[in-house]
Each structure stands twice: as structure tokens, then as C-alpha cells.
Amino acid sequence: MKLTVIGFGRCGGQIADAFARLNKRARHQRGVDIILDTFAVNSGETDLAGLRNIKSDYNHRILMGGTKTRGHSAAKLSELGAQIARDDSDKIVNALRSSKRFADADAILMVAATGGGTGSGAMPVLAQHLKERYWSKPVYCMAILPFEHEEQAEARTVHNTALCLKSSYTAADAVILVENQRFHRKDSPLRYNTAQINAHIVEPFYNLLCAGEERRRKHIGTKVLDAADIVETFEGWTAIGYGKTMLPMIRIPFLTSRNYRKRGAGTNRGIQAMEEAISEMSVHCYPKDATKALYLISAPSSEMNSYLTSDLSEYLRDLAPNAVIRAGDNPHERSIMDVVTVLSALSEVSKVKNYYVKAATLIEKIQENEEAQPKRSATDQAADDLPTLL
Ligand SMILES: Nc1nc2c(ncn2[C@@H]2O[C@H](COP(=O)(O)OP(=O)(O)OP(=O)(O)O)[C@@H](O)[C@H]2O)c(=O)[nH]1
Ligand SMILES: [Mg+2]
Missing domain, CATH: 3.40.50.1440 (Tubulin/FtsZ, GTPase domain)
Structure with missing residues (x-):
């Protein structure tokens, strides 16, 4: 995008x-x-x-x-x-x-x-x-x-x-x-x-x-999250979060996804990154209040497979049952697995509601302060009976 x-x-x-x-x-x-x-x-x-x-x-x-x-x-x-x-x-x-x-x-x-x-x-x-x-x-x-x-x-x-x-x-x-x-x-x-x-x-x-x-083939995921997905997701009150987990320095590519241990470790890392993204959203909010959501997982292609994305989707669906979820993967060569999560069309954001409530009580006070004539000091009043040269 x-x-x-x-x-x-x-x-x-x-x-x-x-x-x-x-x-x-x-x-x-x-x-x-x-x-x-x-x-x-x-x-x-x-x-x-x-x-x-x-x-x-x-x-x-x-x-x-x-x-x-x-x-x-x-x-x-x-x-x-x-x-x-x-x-x-x-x-x-x-x-x-x-x-x-x-x-x-x-x-x-x-x-x-x-x-x-x-x-x-x-x-x-x-x-x-x-x-x-x-x-x-x-x-x-x-x-x-x-x-x-x-x-x-x-x-x-x-x-x-x-x-x-x-x-x-x-x-x-x-x-x-x-x-x-x-x-x-x-x-x-x-x-x-x-x-x-x-x-x-x-x-x-x-x-x-x-x-x-992305135009290089090695960076194009199996499910590309593009501008249309983002435009469809971003609506109303929106929060964005980012989480990452480090990958082990020595990775064994021939252990394919058929290996249940590898699958478990990959999913755990992905879930860990997503948990971090959700707990560190840019504003405090609850995933259950999101009507739209998306996530993008990025990791070396050897670390990603369809199990991982389906496990992540399931995890997010449990947290945000009311949201239409869009997802994508983006292979890269770095030794990290990271997840970007967006929660959008949020029906409730307590932080915003609190500002509205507080501001409504403050508005009169602010107007009074800004419109109030400054009080004349005793010194100024003592000069009232004197003529001025101006
Ligand atoms: N994240 C972040 N917050 C900033 C930065 N600079 C200022 N703020 C925050 O922005 C608010 C103040 O807004 P400013 O952007 O300085 O104000 P302005 O829009 O220039 O308005 P005036 O200077 O009042 O005309 C405060 O809440 C600051 O903490 C910045 O570089 N990054
Ligand atoms: Mg300024």
C-alpha cells in the first residue's frame, strides 16, 4: 500500500x-x-x-x-x-x-x-x-x-x-x-x-x-495482504500493535512442517508474537469490541506454513469473535518472527469515552476562565481618580 x-x-x-x-x-x-x-x-x-x-x-x-x-x-x-x-x-x-x-x-x-x-x-x-x-x-x-x-x-x-x-x-x-x-x-x-x-x-x-x-518472488507470501485488505479493514476507531519473537540462530530447514514438534514450536512463536502485538496495542482496547481485524505475519519462509496461519487465525477469532478477519504472510530473511495486528471499527474505546465525559464537565470552566475579565488589583484601582496623559 x-x-x-x-x-x-x-x-x-x-x-x-x-x-x-x-x-x-x-x-x-x-x-x-x-x-x-x-x-x-x-x-x-x-x-x-x-x-x-x-x-x-x-x-x-x-x-x-x-x-x-x-x-x-x-x-x-x-x-x-x-x-x-x-x-x-x-x-x-x-x-x-x-x-x-x-x-x-x-x-x-x-x-x-x-x-x-x-x-x-x-x-x-x-x-x-x-x-x-x-x-x-x-x-x-x-x-x-x-x-x-x-x-x-x-x-x-x-x-x-x-x-x-x-x-x-x-x-x-x-x-x-x-x-x-x-x-x-x-x-x-x-x-x-x-x-x-x-x-x-x-x-x-x-x-x-x-x-x-513486494515485487521479488521470495518476498511474496502465499496470502498477500494488499491495499484493498487494509482499506476494507481500517474504519472508525482503530488500534494497531506489533509483536515479535526471536528465532533460534541455528535453524534446521529440513525439519518440515510434518514434524509435530516443529509445528508446535512455530505456532508457539507466532502466538507469542501475536499476544505481544495485542497486549501492546497503540490504545487500550478489547479485541471483542472489534468489528474488523487483520494480522500480518512475517518470518523466513522456512518458518511459515499453512498450519501456522490457520492456528493464528483461530487464536485471533477466539479473541475477536465479532470481527471479520483478514490475514496475510510476508516472507523475509531476518531471524525474527513478527506479527502486526489491527483492530478496527471498535464499538467501544473507554479512553475516548472518558475524554468526552471529562471535556463536557470542563467546557464551562474553560469558557469562564477565557472570558472572565481580569480582576483589577488594588494598585490599579488607586489610580482611578488620576487623569492620564494618553
Ligand atoms: N509522540 C510524540 N508526541 C509529541 C511529539 N511532540 C509533541 N508531542 C505531544 O504532542 C502534544 C502537543 O502537541 P504539539 O504537536 O506540540 O502541538 P501543536 O499541534 O504544534 O500545537 P501548538 O504548538 O499548541 O500550536 C503533547 O501531548 C506532546 O506530548 C513527538 O515528537 N512525538
Ligand atoms: Mg506547535
Whole structure:
């Protein structure tokens, strides 16, 4: 599957940058393109300058906001982020259209943090705008949910998140939920941590997108999971997970799948990788709530056979009995067996529901705070009877 990726705000730009790097890896390792073009859209100039892999011309690093933000952030006001995106939507669409390969993309993937101002406001507005223009092209929004400490410290974070989620869900074909907190390693320094988190966020997409693009015979599975399977699966609230198990260094290829021990070991490894993928989904959710699901298993071809895929399908069917399951295999030469799992069209996501409930109680408080006239201090009042020179 081939994507056009657009990142909004600081976080969206950084993750779009990580997707651009993923494409360099796909070209280098597999000779295929999975991300046809990458754009970063921001009201803050500094964040655009800090990107590494996205082309540096003004058509790929798009500054919006004009006189409203003057090259600075939207200061955590998602309403302002939405407004400047509406004002500058033509500029963004023109940049997309100037991309020679835009028409070849199977879908558009947008990324933004829900807690800030620029990204949380701009992503749903542009999703709606692009859906109206390119109605046949799927538009996916990847919503990066804030850390717990950010939610606790600032009511605006929850407010922005709730508004962004509600609007993205309405506008886009699917909303891929990613909890920053689930990728957090407490012992790492912040800067390193964010780069690590971004690398972990994009990793599951590598195999998933490459699988349908492979042209070398040895990398083509018995069941190819292609763009059509992904488009059919991605719908509404969506979570993605990745798990892997290492394979023994010395493998004995002539022990075929007829050997029951080998079959048992292969299945165990596959199930172990799938268990990890499901327990580390990008957002906390229950497989039983999924209406659609897919998995992709990747391993050396000597490690994969029809027993393994049927055992994995059975395992996932037990966990997600209400889901239509699509599956694929993708042979490679590395000494690992890894599984990407997607749970989609989720009927319940408690995290999202909690944001909605919390934001509804906070909305009046935020409006009161923002509209309240600042209290006049005693010092100011003491000057009331004096004339002014201005
Ligand atoms: N995963 C990840 N999260 C990030 C990154 N940068 C910022 N965040 C998170 O994003 C949220 C803040 O959003 P930003 O993207 O900085 O905000 P913005 O869209 O630029 O909006 P304003 O700066 O307020 O105009 C917080 O929850 C941060 O923890 C990043 O590179 N990766
Ligand atoms: Mg910003």
C-alpha cells in the first residue's frame, strides 16, 4: 500500500518525518516505495525547520497562519488551529496537487497530537476538506493522545483532545488512536524518548505497507495482504500493535512442517508474537469490541506454513469473535518472527469515552476562565481618580 502522509503541528511533523525515514528504509531494504510523499504543516516556523527527512521546500514544509499567528504556534487553542487551517486550506491542497505522485497514493494518512492547538485543530478540518475533494481516496487520521501528566496539568489538553477526536471521527474514514503514555520509557531522557516513541509508533506500518508492494518472488507470501485488505479493514476507531519473537540462530530447514514438534514450536512463536502485538496495542482496547481485524505475519519462509496461519487465525477469532478477519504472510530473511495486528471499527474505546465525559464537565470552566475579565488589583484601582496623559 502506498500512502501520502501529512503531519500537522510539532508532533504530527515529527511523526511524518519518521514515516519519510521509513520509506527510505523500504527503498533500501526491499526496493519498494510505501510513502510516496510527506508534508509537514505548521503555524510554527521553528518546528518546520527541525525536520530531517521531509523535503525542505515550501511545498513540503507548509507554514500556515499568516498574520494570525505570525510564524508562532496556535498556543494550545485548537479553535485557532482549525481557523487557520480553514483559511489556508487551498494552500495545502495546492501543495498536495503539485506532488507528482499524489494520484498514485492508495490513501492519505494525517497525523497530529490531539492535545496541542495547531495539529488538533487543523487535522480534522483538512480531513473534511480532502474528503470532499477526493471522495474516493480513504483519509485516515492518526491521533496522538497526550501523556497522563499533561492531561492532569492542563484542562485545555483534555478539551482539545475531545474536540479533535470527535471531529476527526466525523470527517475521516478511520481514526488510528495512539497513546503516548503506552510508549513511554520512564528512564529515558525526554528528547531521546520522543524520537524513540515516534520510531515505535511508525514501526508496525513498515511490514503492513511493504507486504502488498513486494515485487521479488521470495518476498511474496502465499496470502498477500494488499491495499484493498487494509482499506476494507481500517474504519472508525482503530488500534494497531506489533509483536515479535526471536528465532533460534541455528535453524534446521529440513525439519518440515510434518514434524509435530516443529509445528508446535512455530505456532508457539507466532502466538507469542501475536499476544505481544495485542497486549501492546497503540490504545487500550478489547479485541471483542472489534468489528474488523487483520494480522500480518512475517518470518523466513522456512518458518511459515499453512498450519501456522490457520492456528493464528483461530487464536485471533477466539479473541475477536465479532470481527471479520483478514490475514496475510510476508516472507523475509531476518531471524525474527513478527506479527502486526489491527483492530478496527471498535464499538467501544473507554479512553475516548472518558475524554468526552471529562471535556463536557470542563467546557464551562474553560469558557469562564477565557472570558472572565481580569480582576483589577488594588494598585490599579488607586489610580482611578488620576487623569492620564494618553
Ligand atoms: N509522540 C510524540 N508526541 C509529541 C511529539 N511532540 C509533541 N508531542 C505531544 O504532542 C502534544 C502537543 O502537541 P504539539 O504537536 O506540540 O502541538 P501543536 O499541534 O504544534 O500545537 P501548538 O504548538 O499548541 O500550536 C503533547 O501531548 C506532546 O506530548 C513527538 O515528537 N512525538
Ligand atoms: Mg506547535
